[in-house]
């Protein structure tokens with residue numbers, strides 16, 4: 137068959153120069169552990185896939201979106217009502233963004249509970265945490281872009297929190313907002329951050345995260361410590377694991393498509409800086425637990441503003457979480473101590489779920 | 500151990516190199532940081548605005564008007580008295596509104612409440628609203644910053 141011949145020729149040409157066989161051989165020899173927890177190994181990959189969906193749909197949205205207080209909302213209205221499949225692209229972007237955050241959280245907690253962050257994978261954990269932070273930055277900056285009432289006030293509240301920091305607070309708020317208030321200047325900044333700054337940094341950190349993964353291979357389940365070598369079952373990374381992963385990707389694509397079709401995102405009411413905040417202001421669901429916690433804080437604790445105390449506690453928690461692999465070493469091989477850490481994780485997950493539910497119940 | 504005859508010179512060069520690199524970085528980051536700091540708006544210019552005819556305000560109602568770059572809330576209470584505030588919640592910057600049902604100034608963002616003197620009475624707001632002065636001249640309401 138001539139086609140096959142051309143393919144072989146082209147492959148041979150490239151292979152001769154960069155040794156593709158070598159790469160494939162390397163991937164075939166990479167082993168992925170098979171255990172009862174195997175399912176969790178796929179969530180990092182699914183997050184990666186959703187990121188690719190974000191990039192693709194985001195680039196498409198850029199063709200029509202015009203940032204500005206007089207054009208953002210209008211351009212999206214045009215996009216969803218006039219442009220062929222405009223609604224689909226926008227809904228895919230929103231849904232896959234939300235699902236990506238969810239998958240990243242699942243990925244993080246599965247790594248946490250399987251204790252895969254331990255030596256030598258400390259840098260993988262920390263770069264993952266940076267990626268999570270960037271994801272949340274994507275979410276926060278993207279939320280404002282439709283310039284509707286909800287996102288306008290959510291952004292006011294979110295950015296004003298930085299204002300409670302002593303001394304530098306006002307300055308930081310001004311730099312984030314591009315002025316003392318949330319205005320078109322804020323929209324320009326958020327747009328630039330959302331489509332240029334964050335994607336650039338994210339891609340670099342992601343590359344590092346994946347590089348570490350390739351260098352070190354996947355971590356083995358804890359239960360394997362006691363298993364004799366013969367009973368440790370693995371599968372080759374390529375093609376077995378890759379094909380399974382692809383199957384999950386197809387499944388994820390089907391899910392976001394279905395969500396986009398059956399649960400489209402409302403565009404809402406256009407933001408008006410000279411209107412009172414409407415009832416029902418809420419942030420994206422993944423900020424809900426923080427939002428709700430801050431609501432429960434009294435205006436002042438001692439002589440300090442409640443917000444500031446809340447922020448300090450969340451920042452400290454975040455820092456401890458980020459540096460987990462460094463201080464978790466005190467547990468050593470002591471299983472009882474290690475279980476403490478897991479219980480802390482359970483408590484955190486519980487807290488997040490309960491606060492999120494309360495937040496929605498009360499709003 | 501004999502001293503390296505060049506060590507003094509080497510150290511000197513290291514200082515030059517290190518200092519030069521720092522200056523180089525500063526010469527890049529300083530303008531960038533300054534660039535990102537928005538220039539101060541001439542907000543102070545607005546001291547008084549015309550809020551419209553007093554007849555347009557029914558008793559027991561409130562309205563948001565523009566006060567420079569900020570929203571202001573003008574309230575006419577049950578007795579027909581006028582009050583005005585900068586409508587920015589002292590909690591996290593949302594725009595407040597008059598809630599006739601409860602006779603309070605209400606912030607929807609976190610359910611903060613102020614009385615009709617702008618004093619925070621419940622919810623998260625830590626401070627009162629910023630009051631404005633109301634002047635009525637021949638049926639027109641003027642609101643201005645309190646001196």
Ligand code: FES
Nearest residue numbers: 588590591606611
């Ligand atoms: S912003 Fe007004 S109560 Fe929070």
